[in-house]
Amino acid sequence: MDIQKEISALRQELTKHNYNYYVLDAPEITDYEFDMKLKALQKLEAEHPEYNDPNSPTIRVGGMITKNFKTIKHSIRMYSLDNSYSKEDLEDWERRIARVLGDETVEFTCELKYDGASISLTYKNGILVRAVTRGDGVQGDEVTNNVKTIRSVPLKLQGDYPDEFEIRGEIVLPLEGFAKMNQERVNAGEVPYMNPRNTASGSLKLQDSSEVAKRPLDCLLYSLAGTNLGVESQFEGLQKAKEWGFKVPQQARLCKNTDQVMDFINYWEVHRHELPYEIDGIVIKVNSFHQQDELGYTAKAPRWAMAYKFKAEQVSTVLKSISYQVGRTGAVTPVANLEPVLLAGTTVKRASLHNADQIEKLDVRIGDYVYVEKGGEIIPKIVGVDLSRRSEHAMPVEYIQNCPECGTPLIRNAGEAQHYCPNIYGCNPQITGRIQHFISRNAMNIEGLGAETVALLVKQGLISNYADLYQLTKEQVIPLERMAEKSADNLIQGIEKSKEIPFERVLFALGIRYVGQTVAKKLAKEFKSIDALAQATIDTLVGVDEIGARIAESVVEFFDSNYNNQIIERLKGYGVQLEISAEQLEESSEILKGLTFVVSGVFEKVSRNELKELIEKNGGKVGSSISSKTSYVVAGDKMGPSKKNKADALGVKIITEDMFLDMI
Known part of the structure; x- marks a missing residue:
C-alpha cells in the first residue's frame, strides 16, 4: 500500500472507532489498540506533511495555541429561554400558543436541559469550519481549535447532510470525568475545581488546545439552525443529526399535550441523578418548524420554547451583615453577606435581598439562620428565616437613609419598591455604571474596553461621563494597570470604531431609564434623530405604539437636563451616530404606517423574517396573532385553516406575498 493510501485508511479507521466509542458508546477495539x-x-x-488534513483524527490531541479569541457575530441569534416552574406556568404558555395558532394540533419535543456551556458549530460541505460560544446571544468567541479536540464532535459528517448549516449544543463535563480530574488535582496538591459547568466553560477558553484535549469534555447537540435543512420538525432534526454523526442524547421525547410533558418532567426530576452529566431542568419546544415560525420571538426568547427548571436546591446559613450596592440608575440594592456555604456546586457568600419591602416581609435579622436558594437567577436569594434558631437579641433591620457611596439622602417614589440615590452626576457607582452600560456589547460594543478598565479610568480621573471616552489618548491609557501598548491601541481603535454604531443602539447606550433595546429601536424609527426625540412631549411619545407614560416621562426628564444635552452635543461633535443614516432612510418609508400585519405560512420570494423586516421598514406593525386590530394577513403556503377562519370571521383581508410586495 502506498503512503497516501495508508494514511487515508488509518484516518478512516480511527474516525470510525472514535465515533463508535464517543458517540455510540459501543467500542470495537481496546483503548491500547486505538492509541x-x-x-x-x-x-x-x-x-x-504533504498529505496534511486539518480534520485528521490526530487533531484531537490538540497543540494549537490561541492567544486572542476572535469575536464572531452569530449568523442566527442564539436566544435565551423563558423559564417555568410549575404545570400552571406550562399551561399558561400552551394557552398563549393556542391564541396564535388557533385550533391547530400542537406537538412538543421534550429534551433534557444540560448544564454546561452553549456552543454553535458551523459545517460546510460536511466539514466543521467554526465553533463559537454563545456569548451574549448576538456574538460569541471563536473556539474552533479547542472544540476540535472534543472526541464526540464530528470533524466530518456522514449521510445526507445540508451543504451548510449550524448546529447548537452544550459542552458538558461528565461527572465521572470531573471526579477523576479533581482527584488528580488533589493528588498533585492543587485546589479542586468547584463544579462541572464552570470547568467546562473555562476549558473552552484555554489558550493551549492540548490542555483542552486532556479534559474529558463531551458535546451534546440539540438544535439545527439554517435554511433548506431538509427537515420539518425539531424531533426529526434530532434524528437526522444522529444520522449525520452527532451525539444526540436518546432521552428526547415527542409529547402530544401538557400532561405527557409533565410525565416526562416528573420522571427526570427523580431520575436525573442517574445520568452521567448534570441537568437542571427540561426544555419543551413546539415540534413543528412551521409552527415555530408562526410563533416567532420576543426581544429575548422564542415564543415556541420554554425551560422547566427543577426545584432549586436550598441550604441554611448565617446572615452576618447587610451591605448596599448602588447601580447605574441610582437604584440601591441590599445584599446579604453570609457565612460561606456550598450551594449547587458553588460556594455562596452573598445573596440578594431585593429591597426594603423584601427585608420587612421576611423579617430577616442579622445573626439569623436563613434559607438560601439558587433558582432561575444567577445571584442566590434568601427565601426564608429559621425562626426556631433566632437569638432573642436579634433586632429588626433598619434600612439605610443615605447613599452608602456619596451620603446623599435616598428617595423612594410612590408605588416603587426601590430606594434611589438622586445624586445622578456625582455618585461614583452611577457614573461608572452609565459608562459601563454605554460600552457594552448590545450598546456601543467598544472592543478593548471592559468594565474593570472603565472603573479604573473613572478612578484615575481620566473620564467622568461617556463623552469623555472620545477624548482619551493612547498616552493617557498606557500607564494604567495591565495596559500594554497593544491593548492601548485596541482600546483607542475600539472607541473610534464605535462612531459607526447605528442610532438605535446609540440611543440604548445613553442609558435613559426604561429605554431598553426594543424601546430604543421604536423611538429611533419614529423620531429618526436625537434632536427630534429631544423635542418630543409626553403626549407625542405616548402616541408611539407601545410607549407608555412611564417611558415617556423618563425620556422627557432625560432631555430636560442641561447636563445630558451638553453630553449629547459633545457626542455629535465627535461623530457618534445620533440620527438614522441616509442609507437607512432610503430603504424605509411610511407607506404602511397605521397598518398591522400578521404573517403566516411559507413564502417563495422572501423569507418570513424578511417579510416582517419589510413591514417594519415601511412603517407597519407586525402582529403575533389575528385580532380586530389586524389590517391584513399576509398568507403563504401552509397557512393554518384556523387562521383563515379567524380572519374571515373578523373581516380581516387576506393577501398573498405578491400583493404585499406590490403594496410597498
Whole structure:
C-alpha cells in the first residue's frame, strides 16, 4: 500500500472507532489498540506533511495555541429561554400558543436541559469550519481549535447532510470525568475545581488546545439552525443529526399535550441523578418548524420554547451583615453577606435581598439562620428565616437613609419598591455604571474596553461621563494597570470604531431609564434623530405604539437636563451616530404606517423574517396573532385553516406575498 493510501485508511479507521466509542458508546477495539493506531498515524503524518488534513483524527490531541479569541457575530441569534416552574406556568404558555395558532394540533419535543456551556458549530460541505460560544446571544468567541479536540464532535459528517448549516449544543463535563480530574488535582496538591459547568466553560477558553484535549469534555447537540435543512420538525432534526454523526442524547421525547410533558418532567426530576452529566431542568419546544415560525420571538426568547427548571436546591446559613450596592440608575440594592456555604456546586457568600419591602416581609435579622436558594437567577436569594434558631437579641433591620457611596439622602417614589440615590452626576457607582452600560456589547460594543478598565479610568480621573471616552489618548491609557501598548491601541481603535454604531443602539447606550433595546429601536424609527426625540412631549411619545407614560416621562426628564444635552452635543461633535443614516432612510418609508400585519405560512420570494423586516421598514406593525386590530394577513403556503377562519370571521383581508410586495 502506498503512503497516501495508508494514511487515508488509518484516518478512516480511527474516525470510525472514535465515533463508535464517543458517540455510540459501543467500542470495537481496546483503548491500547486505538492509541497504537493513532501513534502510527501521527508518525506517518509527521514524515509526510504533504498529505496534511486539518480534520485528521490526530487533531484531537490538540497543540494549537490561541492567544486572542476572535469575536464572531452569530449568523442566527442564539436566544435565551423563558423559564417555568410549575404545570400552571406550562399551561399558561400552551394557552398563549393556542391564541396564535388557533385550533391547530400542537406537538412538543421534550429534551433534557444540560448544564454546561452553549456552543454553535458551523459545517460546510460536511466539514466543521467554526465553533463559537454563545456569548451574549448576538456574538460569541471563536473556539474552533479547542472544540476540535472534543472526541464526540464530528470533524466530518456522514449521510445526507445540508451543504451548510449550524448546529447548537452544550459542552458538558461528565461527572465521572470531573471526579477523576479533581482527584488528580488533589493528588498533585492543587485546589479542586468547584463544579462541572464552570470547568467546562473555562476549558473552552484555554489558550493551549492540548490542555483542552486532556479534559474529558463531551458535546451534546440539540438544535439545527439554517435554511433548506431538509427537515420539518425539531424531533426529526434530532434524528437526522444522529444520522449525520452527532451525539444526540436518546432521552428526547415527542409529547402530544401538557400532561405527557409533565410525565416526562416528573420522571427526570427523580431520575436525573442517574445520568452521567448534570441537568437542571427540561426544555419543551413546539415540534413543528412551521409552527415555530408562526410563533416567532420576543426581544429575548422564542415564543415556541420554554425551560422547566427543577426545584432549586436550598441550604441554611448565617446572615452576618447587610451591605448596599448602588447601580447605574441610582437604584440601591441590599445584599446579604453570609457565612460561606456550598450551594449547587458553588460556594455562596452573598445573596440578594431585593429591597426594603423584601427585608420587612421576611423579617430577616442579622445573626439569623436563613434559607438560601439558587433558582432561575444567577445571584442566590434568601427565601426564608429559621425562626426556631433566632437569638432573642436579634433586632429588626433598619434600612439605610443615605447613599452608602456619596451620603446623599435616598428617595423612594410612590408605588416603587426601590430606594434611589438622586445624586445622578456625582455618585461614583452611577457614573461608572452609565459608562459601563454605554460600552457594552448590545450598546456601543467598544472592543478593548471592559468594565474593570472603565472603573479604573473613572478612578484615575481620566473620564467622568461617556463623552469623555472620545477624548482619551493612547498616552493617557498606557500607564494604567495591565495596559500594554497593544491593548492601548485596541482600546483607542475600539472607541473610534464605535462612531459607526447605528442610532438605535446609540440611543440604548445613553442609558435613559426604561429605554431598553426594543424601546430604543421604536423611538429611533419614529423620531429618526436625537434632536427630534429631544423635542418630543409626553403626549407625542405616548402616541408611539407601545410607549407608555412611564417611558415617556423618563425620556422627557432625560432631555430636560442641561447636563445630558451638553453630553449629547459633545457626542455629535465627535461623530457618534445620533440620527438614522441616509442609507437607512432610503430603504424605509411610511407607506404602511397605521397598518398591522400578521404573517403566516411559507413564502417563495422572501423569507418570513424578511417579510416582517419589510413591514417594519415601511412603517407597519407586525402582529403575533389575528385580532380586530389586524389590517391584513399576509398568507403563504401552509397557512393554518384556523387562521383563515379567524380572519374571515373578523373581516380581516387576506393577501398573498405578491400583493404585499406590490403594496410597498
